[in-house]
Amino acid sequence: MRAALFITLASLSLTVMACTKVSKTTHTFYGYPDNDPPGPATAYDCGRGYKAGGTGTYADPLTFASAPGEFNQCEIIYDPYTRKYLRFEDFCAQCDTDWKASPRINHIDVWTGSLTKNGGSEQIQCENDLTPAEKSQTIVRNPAKNLPVDSTALYTKGAxxxxxxSHVYTSYKISDYC
Known part of the structure; x- marks a missing residue:
């Protein structure tokens, strides 16, 4: 009886932990100059003291913003487009509008930095240059912890x-990640 119960619980645990793909996700990017208010502040504290950041590894996921309810606060996802793990730490007004639309639109807004430097119009142009076509990407929820990571910062003022x-990946097979 105990063995059967253990096996049942183990299989339920595997079901809950299995990765899932969210296709047709809109990706946008934001940073210091177009955060509201400008700077690194986030809506949720996921261990960084209400500050955006991260390198994109599983241990140090990059901040992303979205609509309340679209993801769990502090949830970690994997983004094959940037080859980064992302953590839901901030609110995005356009994401919220898209999530409430009919039909719903999945939308994430990925942090480009910095904690201390305002890249101004150059950074905003970079965000626009990084942005792929609407509803063109697939993200992974409940990702494995060992997926390939490109920890290169998406924007570095003065570099x-x-x-x-050149550090976004427009061609990928989602089956390689989930």
Whole structure:
């Protein structure tokens, strides 16, 4: 009896932990200059003291914003487009509008940085350059912890180039990730 109960609980645990794909997800990007208010503040504290950040690894996921209810606060997802783990730490007004639309539109807004430097119009242009077509990406919920990661910052003020458009991945097989 105990063995049967253990096996049943173990199989339920595997079902809950299995990754899921969310297709047709709109990706946008935001950072210091277009955060509301400008700066690194986030809506939720997921261990960084209400500050956006991260490198994109599972242990240090990059901040993303979305609509309340679309993801669980502090939930970690995997984004094959950026090859980064992302954590839901902030609110996005357009994401909220899209989530409440009929039909619903999945939308994430990925942090480009920085904690201390306002990249101004150059950073906003970078965010636009990184943004793929609407509803064109697939993300992974409940991802494995060992997926490939590109920890390159998407925007670095003063670097050459400042915008790392060569560090997004437009071609991928989602079956490689989930």
């Amino acid at each position: 050459s180039p400042a915008c790392k458009t």
